[in-house]
Amino acid sequence: MSCEQYDWKAYALGELTLEERREAEAHAPGCESCREELAHVRLTVDTLSALREEEPPRRIAFVSDKVFEPRWWQAFLRPSFAAALVIAAAILMHGYLTRTSEADVQARVNDAVYKAVADVEQRNVTARNADYERVSRLYADATGVVRQ
C-alpha cells in the first residue's frame, strides 16, 4: 500500500473504521513522511482547540416564554377563534333568514286569506245578482212590468 492511500486527516479526526485504523497504525512506524503528516494534522487540530467557547450573552428564549405569547389581536388569527367566529356568524345568519321566511309566510297567508275572502264576496255578489235577475223575470212574467 502506498502512502497516498492512508488518510491521516480522517485518522486524526476519528473517521476511519477499526480495520482502516489498524492498517494505518501498522504502516506508520516504518514511514517517516506519514508520521510527520499525522503529527502536523494533530498539531493543527490541537491548536484549533485553543479557541475558547463562549457563553451566549442571553439565554435563548423558550417557546413557553411570555415573549412568544400571542398579543390580544393575534387571538383573532387563531384557527379555533376563527372557527367560533364562523359558527357565530352562521347562527346569526340562520336566525335572520328564518325570521325573514316567517314574515314571508305570514304575508303569503294574509294574501291568501284576503283573496279567499274576496272570492267568497264575489261569489255572493254574483249569486245575489243572479237571484235578483231571476226574481225580476218572474215579477215581469206575472205583472208585465219590467223592473230596472
Add this chain to the structure above:
Amino acid sequence: MIFREVEDRDLVAKARKGDVEAYNLLVSRWEKRVFNYLLRLVSNREDALDLSQEAFLKAYQSLPKLDDPGRFGAWLFRIAHNEAFSMLRRRKPEGELPPEKGGVSRELLPIELSLAVETALGRLSDEQREAVLLKVYQGFKFDEMAEILGCPVSTVKSRLYTALDLLKTTLAPTILRGEA
C-alpha cells in the same frame, strides 16, 4: 453518547405531543453549541444570538417534519446552517473575498493562541470555516456534516481538508513560537 441520543429522541417525542418543557430542555442542552457555531460563522455575537433564536423557533415549528428524532442535533444544525448562510448571502455580494480577520470581539479572547486561531479561521472561506466548526468544534461525523450542509461526503472532506491545510500554514508561526 448513545444515552444522550436516546434522551434527545425521547424529548423530541414529548415535545411533538405538546410538552413545551421537553423542548425547553432541548434548547438548554443545545443552545451553547449552536450559538458558538453561529458565532464563528457570522463573527457577530448579536447576529449569532438572533440566528440561534430563529433556528430554535423554526426547529420547534418544524418538529413534526423531523424524520428521525434521534438525529435532532444534525437536523438542528442544518436549520442553523440555513439561517446563517441566508444572512451571509444578504451581507456580501457573490464572489467577494473572505475577510482578512474574524470579527469576534477580542476582549473576550485574551490568549494569544486563541486570537491566532480566530484570525486564521477568519481567513478561510465561509464553507471551509463551517466544515472546521462542525468537525473540530462540534464533533459531527462526515455523514452528519453532509446532512447538515446538504452536500456529498466527498465535498465535506474536500472543504475540510483544504481548510486544515490552510490552517496549518497560517498557524505555523504561532505554533512554532509556542514550541520555542
